[in-house]
Amino acid sequence: MITRGRIASKSNNEEDENSGSKERAFRRLAFLIAILTGLVLVIAVRLFYLQIVQGFFSGNPQPTPPNYAPEVASHRGLIIDDSGYVLVLNTFEYDVSAAPNSITNTQCVASHLSPILGVSPGELVSLLDPEKPYALLKKRVSQEVAEAIFLLKFRGIYLEPRLRRKYPGGALAAHLLGFVNLDCKGSYGLEGYYDSLLRGASTIPEGKAYSWGEAVPVVFHQLALPQDGTHLVLTLDRNIQYLVERELAKAVADYRADSGTIIVMDPKTGAILAMASFPSYDPNRYYEAPMELYINPAVSDQYEPGSVFKIITMAAGLDAGIITPDSTFYDSGTIEVGGAVIKNPDRRAHGLATMTDILAHSLNVGVAYISTSLGEEKFYAYLKRFGCGDYTGIDLDGEVAGTIKEPGSRDWYKSDLGTNSFGQGVAVTPLQMITAVAAVANGGSLMKPYVVERIVDDRGVIVTQPTVVRQAVSTQTAEQLTDMLVEAVERGTELAMVPGYDVAGKTGTAQIPVGDYYDPELTIASFVGYAPADDPRFIVLVKIDKPRLDPWGAEVAAPVFRTIAERLFVLLDIPPDNIRLASLVD
């Protein structure tokens, strides 16, 4: 019994032990489950906070994690000339940086990089302090240097590309092109005007990142590529541009002038074939040039045009019907308008003169007679029709509208009606002047000047269509005036003539206002002309500022026009008039 009793007692103890260990195991399991459940709940709450509270209610479903916004830069568009030569393109420079704490052999890295970077090994070793997480080794190294470093494949050495705008032609068309500053923003000229188009759109990848900022490699939204900038194809011809710049620099030097501007335009379309100003600068190193040079004088500087403006007055007179090319008037050498006595440039009286004589001898008295005959209202209405005092609308940065005083304004005097007729007391930009005369060359139609012929991007090509602003004068008036201008050149400006071609044009010798008076010695010598006169293919405006050896437009600007015109006939394949007209007859 005792044995049995012991056995029974033992069995009971075992049962108790078994049930106790099971209970303990169950408690442990329950405890573990509770912990795991707690952890899951913490994670769930955190996820709820991130996904719903922060993500949804903050209106930012994909919060950009810190330190992970690697902007993928777009490539700035190219600028190409009429014949396909690339005037502006992109190259890259590199900032060489390092993560020294991930470099194992600092001495070895320094000794390899030293000759490539041109930095002493000692300096590099000090820069590569292993305790530092980041070190900039050298800024803006060339592609060649970057390539050499890349091939070394050093861990912890990084190359950060930096866009650099390159102008392979150097100073060629610098004023027209503008430049891109260190902040990658286009300034002046085309770079400024078309900055948003040229720049394109950079993208920030919609990626995921760890909380410590490193990108998660599995990124599905990073495939949105940056949109490269559009390319601009210009109406500019680099050969003509080069020719014009060379002749301008030569003229400024030869006549000891301060500066100058030349514009070449297609009068039928308003397309700019060349636009040059001197002195200029190299946009590759724009920061070395004085800021005054950044401004494009062809569109931003206004001046009193002088006798070139007589073309506008004559056109107004002819179109209004108050004169004909054969009309005569008696030139007594002076005329009084609004109390001011106007004299001819040569201070002489020319007696009975035709309207063509007025242009050939550039008689101030003659054009003052026309403007007074027209009257204030009509005269200024015609100036406006030729675009005076208004923007031409050219696609270049920094255009100014010029200045024209109108009757009724406080600063307008009756005498202005007389002086304005020969380009005094009225200010225009060189571009305005050539555009106005181009209207005469183009049968009276005033065209909107433009520089960009085509805008090219991934989506297609946008071609600029020539735009007629308005009919400034009738076609008949334009033709009559062209004939008069041809005769004026033949009789008064032989230095502008090109053998074999009829050239229509007019000189200008403008005084320069200094305060309330005009400079007694210095002038602006100019010439505007177009050819072939019967079917103009180009119009050229030459403006030389303050030539000290000779003040006259006929002697300073006209020869420059002739030199340029001679070359233009070749570059544009324009045969002499007799051959061209003979072919038309046949």
Added chain:
Amino acid sequence: MAGSQKRSWRLEKGSWRLEARTTAGVLLVLTLLGLLSWLCLAQASKVSTVRYHIGEKEAERERLQRGNAELLAEVMERLNVSHLENMALESGYVPAGELRYLDVPGYPGGVSGGGLAVATKDAVVAPEEPRGLGGSGVARWWGKVLSQFVAWAGTQP
């Protein structure tokens, strides 16, 4: 006593069955979770690898594009008008003087043919005949002799 032992045995048997079933269930769930995790990780790993290669290729493409831009810049610098002009002058070319347009009989674009005359660039460098001498045969002969003499004189040291 025997009944108690039998009950205990049954309990143990039931507990064992329960544990075996639970263990099997847990194992099955773990296996399934493991399988799913493995599939997910394998897929993630594959995507990561592909993405890494794409990144590498993109970087390489970017690097080549930058190299290409550098080459284009170099080509354009060499095509610079002033550079070309200097090269031409160094090679012995001279700036063209007066141009002459020649009428080429029978040429489709010529005046005789009803079209435009051809602007021959060869005419650019052709020496001009002395003025006033071009008319007579003697004068033409003299002009020819003279130009030959000038050419010969030019070759002498």
